[in-house]
Amino acid sequence: xxxxxxxxxxxxxxxxxxxxxxxxxxxxxxxxxxxxxxxxxxxxxxxxxxxxxxxxxxxxxxxxxxxxxxxxxxxxxxxxxxxxxxxxxxxxxxxxxxxxxxxxxxxxxxxxxxxxxxxxxxxxxxxxxxxxxxxxxxxxxxxxxxxxxxxxxxxxxxxxxxxxxxxxxxxxxxxxxxxxxxxxxxxxxxxxxxxxxxxxxxxxxxxxxxxxxxxxxxxxxxxxxxxxxxxxxxxxxxxxxxxxxxxxxxxxxxxxxxxxxxxxxxxxxxxxxxxxxxxxxxxxxxxxxxxxxxxxxxxxxxxxxxxxxxxxxxxxxxxxxxxxxxxxxxxxxxxxxxxxxxxxxxxxxxxxxxxxxxxxxxxxxxxxxxxxxxxxxxxxxxxxxxxxxxxxxxxxxxxxxxxxxxxxxxxxxxxxxxxxxxxxxxxxxxxxxxxxxxxxxxxxxxxxxxxxxxxxxxxxxxxxxxxxxxxxxxxxxxxxxxxxxxxxxxxxxxxxxxxxxxxxxxxxxxxxxxxxxxxxxxxxxxxxxxxxxxxxxxxxxxxxxxxxxxxxxxxxxxxxxxxxxxxxxxxxxxxxxxxxxxxx
Numbered sequence: 001x002x003x004x005x006x007x008x009x010x011x012x013x014x015x016x017x018x019x020x021x022x023x024x025x026x027x028x029x030x031x032x033x034x035x036x037x038x039x040x041x042x043x044x045x046x047x048x049x050x051x052x053x054x055x056x057x058x059x060x061x062x063x064x065x066x067x068x069x070x071x072x073x074x075x076x077x078x079x080x081x082x083x084x085x086x087x088x089x090x091x092x093x094x095x096x097x098x099x100x101x102x103x104x105x106x107x108x109x110x111x112x113x114x115x116x117x118x119x120x121x122x123x124x125x126x127x128x129x130x131x132x133x134x135x136x137x138x139x140x141x142x143x144x145x146x147x148x149x150x151x152x153x154x155x156x157x158x159x160x161x162x163x164x165x166x167x168x169x170x171x172x173x174x175x176x177x178x179x180x181x182x183x184x185x186x187x188x189x190x191x192x193x194x195x196x197x198x199x200x201x202x203x204x205x206x207x208x209x210x211x212x213x214x215x216x217x218x219x220x221x222x223x224x225x226x227x228x229x230x231x232x233x234x235x236x237x238x239x240x241x242x243x244x245x246x247x248x249x250x251x252x253x254x255x256x257x258x259x260x261x262x263x264x265x266x267x268x269x270x271x272x273x274x275x276x277x278x279x280x281x282x283x284x285x286x287x288x289x290x291x292x293x294x295x296x297x298x299x300x301x302x303x304x305x306x307x308x309x310x311x312x313x314x315x316x317x318x319x320x321x322x323x324x325x326x327x328x329x330x331x332x333x334x335x336x337x338x339x340x341x342x343x344x345x346x347x348x349x350x351x352x353x354x355x356x357x358x359x360x361x362x363x364x365x366x367x368x369x370x371x372x373x374x375x376x377x378x379x380x381x382x383x384x385x386x387x388x389x390x391x392x393x394x395x396x397x398x399x400x401x402x403x404x405x406x407x408x409x410x411x412x413x414x415x416x417x418x419x420x421x422x423x424x425x426x427x428x429x430x431x432x433x434x435x436x437x438x439x440x441x442x443x444x445x446x447x448x449x450x451x452x453x454x455x456x457x458x459x460x461x462x463x464x465x466x467x468x469x470x471x472x473x474x475x476x477x478x479x480x481x482x483x484x485x486x487x488x489x490x491x492x493x494x495x496x497x498x499x500x501x502x503x504x505x506x507x508x509x510x511x512x513x514x515x516x517x518x519x520x521x522x523x524x525x526x527x528x529x530x531x532x533x534x535x536x537x538x539x540x541x542x543x544x545x546x547x548x549x550x551x552x553x554x555x556x557x558x559x560x561x562x563x564x565x566x567x568x569x570x571x572x573x574x575x576x577x578x579x580x581x582x583x584x
Contacts, residue, residue: 046160065176066451212258307404504529
């Protein structure tokens with residue numbers, strides 16, 4: 001039986017026959033003019049630029065990343081998915097695929113073991129993974145470009161330049177969080193589908209299974225990564241309209257099954273182990289149903305950050321490429337579809353407190369890939385004037401985007417989001433010292449900044465933010481502040497409480513309530529929060545005055561000098577500069 005073909009002029013035909021039997025014609029795809037070495041140079045140069053920009057952030061790793069670090073340590077040491085040895089299993093992370101990479105690194109001795117050239121491997125290893133993922137994005141870009149344009153090196157080089165200049169992309173690629181893996185998987189998916197379109201094998205089993213498995217990895221990297229499971233079926237819908245319905249249904253079913261079956265097994269395992277169908281972190285963050293105002297607000301803010309002039313230029317180039325005859329429109333659709341879905345996912349998520357558009361990380365490489373493929377494709381199919389116009393537009397896009405981000409980039413580099421080392425020095429070390437100086441054994445602490453604390457505290461840690469504490473997560477989701485306080489004071493009864501800023505307001509754990517519950521202040525903040533100790537746990541009250549004087553000196557010092565340095569190896573019971581004796 002002959003293969004069934006697709007759609008419109010300028011769109012490569014689809015067939016159910018093997019790709020080898022139907023190699024694309026020259027009219028469908030230009031013969032690659034770039035040598036592999038030229039693409040390799042472009043990948044290396046782009047990676048170097050991204051790494052150079054990332055180095056401006058120094059040793060910064062965001063504290064939330066250290067929560068996953070703590071889980072990786074517990075799993076590797078045989079305690080299971082717990083935040084600390086002896087704690088109950090709670091899915092206090094939402095990135096199991098990234099967690100798996102950290103566990104492997106620790107098992108191989110590459111992570112959480114030592115310092116290399118004075119830099120802790122807790123910092124080096126996740127940043128190295130981020131760089132590898134950045135290189136993977138550029139390799140995927142080159143592979144896609146080689147199938148659609150002659151000067152593929154130009155696409156890859158421009159992509160590296162645009163991504164390297166984007167502070168949102170660079171910051172979260174080197175934050176220690178899962179963003180680089182998510183962005184890499186999304187870009188590889190686009191490249192796989194570009195290949196499937198250009199080889200007329202979109203209906204084949206290979207692209208269907210590969211697309212489903214890549215979407216699975218994305219969903220196991222970030223919950224919103226599940227949107228990528230819709231890319232392959234939607235691409236079949238828009239590019240294979242003239243194919244037999246049975247062939248399309250079969251291909252879509254294979255792709256969906258490759259994602260849904262293992263993902264359903266994972267959900268079953270999650271429920272069996274943790275008793276929830278979603279991560280505990282999702283409950284704590286209390287994501288509400290999206291509405292139009294949320295979507296337009298968050299996406300509008302993101303596009304403003306990118307620079308509206310740059311966005312309009314990019315949209316115009318992509319739009320022209322998608323409507324111009326002779327352009328590989330179906331292949332471009334394989335890039336635009338995941339771009340649209342990840343942008344929609346960003347738009348419906350509640351704004352993230354970490355700032356700098358953390359949830360938009362996959363949007364940047366997909367957007368850059370669509371833009372550079374459109375620009376170079378249009379230039380190669382036009383005369384001298386169109387080429388000059390496209391070159392001007394691409395250069396203008398870079399300049400306008402850089403100008404829009406410059407001030408924000410400087411601010412972020414000067415004060416990046418909640419460094420892990422700050423929490424190590426401010427919370428982990430300080431509360432260890434509180435317990436030591438007061439002579440309290442088997443102490444516990446309730447606080448909202450968890451990562452660095454888990455890595456260094458020898459106290460039992462309770463999470464005021466609810467990420468690793470299901471009852472608190474439920475109270476936060478229900479907006480039941482009184483229920484949260486009742487649970488904390490009547491059931492947990494932590495030895496120490498630390499609540500400041502938004503968490504002092506959100507939980508109501510300020511001076512009047514803490515005093516009423518029998519807590520004594522150790523360090524006070526202007527908002528009524530601070531560090532408190534349960535009075536009945538203090539056997540030596542005569543030590544409190546000197547301890548408060550010590551805290552008044554040490555806690556501010558942590559904010560001044562403790563953001564970037566916190567020791568070569570982090571272990572429970574850590575003491576640091578905070579342990580220096582107080583003046584007599």
